[in-house]
Amino acid sequence: MNKSVAVLLFAGLLTQPLTAAAPPYSSEAPIAYMKDLSSGAVLYNKGGDTRIPPASMAKMMTAHVAFRLIQRGELKLDTMFTVRPETWKQWHGPQAGSTMFLSAGEQVSVENLLHGIVTLSGNDACVVLAEGIAGTEQAFVAQMNEEAKRLGLKNSHFGTSNGWPDEGVTYVTAEDLASLAQATIEEAPDLYKRFYAARSFTWGKTMGGADISQGNRNPILGKIAGADGLKTGHTQEAGYGFTGSAEQDGRRLVMVVAGLTSFNGRIGESVRFMDWGFKAWKAQPLFKKGAVVETAEVQLGSATTVPLVAPHNMAVTLPRTASSNVKVKVVYTGPIKAPIAKGQQIAQLIVQTSDTPPQVMPLVAGEDVAEAGMFGRIWNGMKSLFG
DSSP states (O other): OOEEEEEEEOGGGTTSOOOOOOOOOOOSSSEEEEEETTTTEEEEEESTTSOBOOGGGGHHHHHHHHHHHHHTTSSOTTOEEEOOHHHHHHTOSGGGOSOOOOOTTOEEEHHHHHHHHHTTOOHHHHHHHHHHHHSSHHHHHHHHHHHHHHTTOTTOBOSSSSOOOOTTSSBBOHHHHHHHHHHHHHHSHHHHHHHHTOSEEEEEEOTTSOEEEEEOOOTTTTTSTTEEEEEEEEETTTEEEEEEEEEETTEEEEEEEEEESOHHHHHHHHHHHHHHHHHSEEEEEEEOTTOEEEEEEEESBSSSEEEEEOSSOEEEEEETTOOSOOEEEEEEEESEESOBOTTOEEEEEEEEOSSSSOEEEEEEESSOBOBOOHHHHHHHHHHHHTO
């Protein structure tokens, strides 16, 4: 019968408690949330579990679903979709909000539609991509909600592909937006880098025939070192919001602000918030990628134990003025039943400090463990019986 197993490590480091208080910060945004992806630490949480309309931040899920289809080989960047006249009519003109300036009957590649969604925040681009992938926008929205379930976004629901106001059908939380951003960054790193950091994109023509170039509205691009995503949003109902990410010296932060009252206010608060995240906190290294942290017991396997290793460089996030002592434990439910694949996540590293909630990081199997045959099970049972 499986049981929870906890192993306390680094007992020798527990010579004195952490004494530094969490760095103070007062966000001007009604909703503000920040997470250090490098450690799992939540650095700031103001209304992070409050349901809010996402506005164009919903487009992060549209892009994320498309990225997953591309990675599975079910969608190609050079696939061409045609702009339906009905779609053009609905999402054309000042009343239709942000636009890629698509034309009726125009054929556009998936790659250019993704640029139109991510860089230009095109409402038209979202619907054309959704219809091209799933036949109708609502069929694509069903895929968005299925993906939200897979990611564990328990307080999010999507009613449109572009976040257009829909009387509350579409809602998210800052925590869920940060989780969605994390999933895109970690599950589709190449596509994330390819699309989210673009400063501008050119598509469409003016009445005079000139090319239309639009800049990325991301308020931290070019203002915060390492900034490379993600998405702004604005409607009268939602106010001004932004989900952003940046990486410096191996530390990647994701931040969400929502409900701000002005365009310039969003810029100022986004830059100030992200700057605080990097300057007020530090990373203390724990394990290098591939280091064996502990071993776990194996049930019915060709080996009785499996090494638990760090899948990437691991660090704990601490206030910049904190001491270096932390409490660390490994937790898994075991014995772990074979077969086990190398690289499979089978345990968690939980880091506790006095200034942050527990910081939870994955540990993976360091080697394959096959399922034992009959004689192997007998032999392992005898070894276990006699110590």
